[in-house]
Amino acid sequence: MEKIIEKLEVWKEVFIKNIPNIAIAIVVLFIAYFASRGMNSIVNKTIGKKIRQKSVRDLVSRFASALTILVGLYLAMTVLKFDDTLKAIISAAGVSGIVIGLALQGTLSNTISGVVLSFRQNLNIGDWVETNGYSGEVMDINLNYFVIKEADNNMVIIPNKTILETPFKNYSLTTKMRISIECGVEYGADLEKVEALIKEVINSNFDQKKLGKNVEFYFTEFGDSSINFLCRFWIESENALERLKGKSNAIIKIKQAFDKENISIPFPMRTLEILPNQRLDIHQTEAKKVS
Known part of the structure; x- marks a missing residue:
């Protein structure tokens, strides 16, 4: 004490x-x-x-x-x-x-990657990006994961570390996108007329002068049933969905112009010929199976 x-x-x-x-x-x-x-x-x-x-x-x-x-x-x-x-x-x-x-190596890695991604000037919430096989709008960059909303409204959650280590394509960094359309016309078509018609259709529906661009048109090959061509032009777009809409609109206008000028887009056809003797053999075989 x-x-x-x-x-x-x-x-x-x-x-x-x-x-x-x-x-x-x-x-x-x-x-x-x-x-x-x-x-x-x-x-x-x-x-x-x-x-x-x-x-x-x-x-x-x-x-x-x-x-x-x-x-x-x-x-x-x-x-x-x-x-x-x-x-x-x-x-x-x-x-x-x-x-x-x-x-906590994996968790800390994702957290640090999330901080790094947040400071990137070329990646922001609302951008339309494509990475790791997924394409959609950036909804959130959290401390551990990266959220993408695809065109079909599905949410894709990707670890931040994967985003940081994998190349990604950001469609929102530019307001212009180039669209490529491949098609073919019949061998009897006037090729110069086809080229002039498609350029006129594209220029009338997609203002290339405003974008400072020109329509590119090339015949690419003699196909089995058609002479194939490639048309490339530009549209104002910030995401892949607008690009799809632009391409769909261009295909509709080109098809309407072809129908108006009676220009056909051929497609392969296959004819199956069966000789009478072969038909008899088939019936005989089926009769044997039934008996």
Whole structure:
């Protein structure tokens, strides 16, 4: 009991002696707390224009806030002369961080990839992209995954790491898209007339002069039943769906123009000829099976 009382007396003396340091440490912690809240707000507003994803903004602002708190805690422990304790804590945190990092390697990789994707200028929510075999509108870039809404309204969720490591095509980076149409005409058609007709159809329905482009037309080969050609032109478009609509409209207009000018689009036909003897053999075979 006497030893306990002696120990308490020593602690009392140490406490009284360090009251000024304790007061300073408490003030430092209070300042760090309010500074962290201010830092959270400042960082959120600063990066709000560059990062549209709320989850990523919260992550960055919370990281800045936690860093402010840690700085305040370090100063407070230094004032209290807990240098040895602080070194022990930092050492333990370093070892623990390595273990946790190895255990959560995949999750941390996706999180870091999400932050990197959020800062990319060539990728934003609302863009129409094509990556990893999927094509659609970017709906969200979260901390762990990337969400694409396809043209058929299906949601595709892809890990951020996969997006960052795989090339992607962003249709929204340009307002122009080129469409290619392949078709064929009968061998008896006037090829010069066909070329002039298609160019007229495209120019009248898709203003190429406004886009600063020209219609490209090439006959490509002598096919089995037709002379094939390739037509390429440009449209104003920011996603693949508009490209499909433009191509569909062009095919309709070309077919209508061909029908009006009596230009045929041939298609392969196959004639099957069965000789009378072969028919007899077939009937005889079937009769044997029935008997």
